[in-house]
């Protein structure tokens with residue numbers, strides 16, 4: 001029985017280590033009541049100047065939805081209500097702290113329910129309609145999610 005317990009402990013420890021290696025990233029497609037979505041331009045770092053859906057890394061022990069709410073408060077100064085899960089894409093390379101290829105960007109729809117938008121970390125924020133999205137200089141990871149966002153806007 002002791003050998004079995006040691007085996008189970010080792011297995012649980014390995015699973016916990018793997019979970020810590022994966023840095024999950026979440027993004028928010030925030031929609032207003034005019035069928036527009038909020039897009040944000042990164043202000044610094046290697047991806048500066050490119051457009052993204054606001055979001056960031058899920059912290060250890062944090063749920064994806066909690067991370068989404070926290071990131072929107074930190075980056076945009078607003079309270080949001082997360083809605084439907086829209087899709088997931090692999091992130092190339094190493095997202096700080098993770099292992100190559102292990103991380104994905106998971107995008108959720110949502111709405112602003114409190115506060116006034118302020119670009120705390122981005123150089124610019126814009127509300128765009130479905131036909132204005134393709135033309136932006138997107139972060140590579142976010143672009144494959146645009147059809148799902150267009151569908152969301154079309155549904156209203």
Ligand code: CDP
Pocket residue numbers: 025026027052053054055056057058091095105139141142
């Ligand atoms: O805010 P935090 O430092 O947690 O994360 P971040 O710098 O906003 O995002 C971490 C990484 O996720 C970025 O370096 C991007 O590679 C990726 N990311 C992305 O591809 N698309 C997004 N919409 C948000 C983040």
